[in-house]
Structure formats: C-alpha cells, structure tokens
Amino acid sequence: MVVGHISRRFQPSFVPRLCSSSASAWLPVKELPDGQLKTFRREAFIPSKPILLPRKHFLKLPAAQKWFVRPQDGTSEVTFNRSYLEQFEDSIVPLEFTRLDSGDKNTFNRAEAPLQIFLQWIHLATPLTADRLYLAQASLSSLPKALADDLPTPEFVSKAGSGDIYDTNVWMGIPPTYTPLHRDPNPNLFVQLAGAKVVRILEPEAGERIFARVQNILGRSDSAAFRGDSMMKGREKELLDTEVWGGASQAEGREVGYEVSVEAGDGLFIPKGWWHSIKGVGKGITASVNWWFR
Numbered sequence: 001m002v003v004g005h006i007s008r009r010f011q012p013s014f015v016p017r018l019c020s021s022s023a024s025a026w027l028p029v030k031e032l033p034d035g036q037l038k039t040f041r042r043e044a045f046i047p048s049k050p051i052l053l054p055r056k057h058f059l060k061l062p063a064a065q066k067w068f069v070r071p072q073d074g075t076s077e078v079t080f081n082r083s084y085l086e087q088f089e090d091s092i093v094p095l096e097f098t099r100l101d102s103g104d105k106n107t108f109n110r111a112e113a114p115l116q117i118f119l120q121w122i123h124l125a126t127p128l129t130a131d132r133l134y135l136a137q138a139s140l141s142s143l144p145k146a147l148a149d150d151l152p153t154p155e156f157v158s159k160a161g162s163g164d165i166y167d168t169n170v171w172m173g174i175p176p177t178y179t180p181l182h183r184d185p186n187p188n189l190f191v192q193l194a195g196a197k198v199v200r201i202l203e204p205e206a207g208e209r210i211f212a213r214v215q216n217i218l219g220r221s222d223s224a225a226f227r228g229d230s231m232m233k234g235r236e237k238e239l240l241d242t243e244v245w246g247g248a249s250q251a252e253g254r255e256v257g258y259e260v261s262v263e264a265g266d267g268l269f270i271p272k273g274w275w276h277s278i279k280g281v282g283k284g285i286t287a288s289v290n291w292w293f294r
Contacts, residue, residue, distance in 0.1 A: 026259035059265030063150035077284025089116035108233040134173035166292035177280030195286030206255035207275025
C-alpha cells in the first residue's frame, strides 16, 4: 500500500467528545447523519475528514450476501459460502503467511497461490491454529469478472470527486489479522463485508511523528510508509504496534487519534494522508473491501 504527499492540516473544530476511558487518547470517529452523497461530500470528502457512514449502509452489496453464510440465530460464526466461491478456486490471489513461534515472534511470508489453497485452509483452521493465511490486498481487477461484479463501485467513490479510481482491493482472513500504521496517496473508502475490525486513525502530522520516531530508533530515514514485509515482522512491526496499540495514555505521550469498530455493512472514509492501522477481531471470517479514489 503506497503512500503520498501530506499537505492538509487537521481542523480543531472536528474534535468530538472523548471515549469512555479517561486514560485513552483515542476519540470516536464522527458518524455521518445520513447516507446521502451531498452529505458525504460536505461533511467528509471536501474537508478531508475521516467519517463513519451510517451503520449497515453497505450490507446489501452482492459480495456481502453471496460470499458468506450468516447463521440466522446470530450466535454462530460467519463462514464462507464455499459452494459459490469454489467456482473460482483456480484464481490466483495474494496470500500472507504468518507463523507464531514459541518465542512469540512473527514469521512472515508473502506469495501468490490459487484461491483453493486459501479456502481449504479456512475450512480446516481452528482458533488454536498457529499458522495464519491472510488474503491481503487482492486487486479486484485481477479477480474473475463474476467476483468483481459482486463489488459494484459505490457512488461515494464514483461521484464524490472526479470518479477516478486508483485501485480496489479485497482482504479476507480469520482474526487476528493486521495492517500496520501507514498512509495512502488517495482517499480511501473502507467497507467491512463480514466479521469485525478495529481501525485506529491519526491526523497526518501525528502519524508522521510516530513514523519518524520508529525510523529514528531503527536508524533509518525513510520518508514514506509502505505495507511492506519489514512492517509485518521483527523490530519495525513491534515498534509500530506499540506506538499505536500499546497501553500508554495520552498523558504519557501518545498522539491523539481516532478509533472505530466496523462490522458487516459498515463503511469508513479515510482521507488522503491520514495514517491508520487495522486489526481483525472476534471469531469467524473477517472480510473487507476498499476503494482508493480521487
């Protein structure tokens, strides 16, 4: 996930009330009062502010309905609709492999493999499975047309700005899944299709300070952040994770940021240049799609 130039400053008038924990530096993300395009443009896209769209707004996306099996009683875990997805099992997708060894240090590898490998692993995996596969950043343009058609472009993406779509990507796995702190070169509409994730967001300047601190500790001087291998393992992953997800309070020096939990059908707008880190939580399948656009 590449990054771009940061220029827009955070507007103090956007600061909402504090979260319930007085020690927390994470504030709730403002929720859009309705799902109208004009409201989205006025409240989020034009001023470049993160915002949560009305809950369940995207639950009727074909992918959200066709790719998963949702138990009627709501007590069981969401699973894949294998009878549907196995039609596309020969499709090549990007997979991230993580193994947690006895020293509690992640081993991370990335490869491309048939979708069948991922579906079989999901079917056999248990909460105690140490090896993890994450279908991460699978470009919609590389998937079969039938799957791509299940994720039609929302009007927030096609009509809020110029309608220029940089890329569309699918993310699927079993928690815990993880995306380290990074920023994007374009506005990002992030939609949860199944399961749940927690997203932490930082204004451009705050994220830059965190990234610079980590780079300084590592003895580097990188000026941009990528979702690269170094961020997913070893010392860099540990430092980024501690900065964003550690237990330090605002009084102890943590940057002030925003936190939101998204569930199936929820959509989150992350403006260009705002830093964010994402964790999959809960049980069962967690799946998301995001559009980078202008």
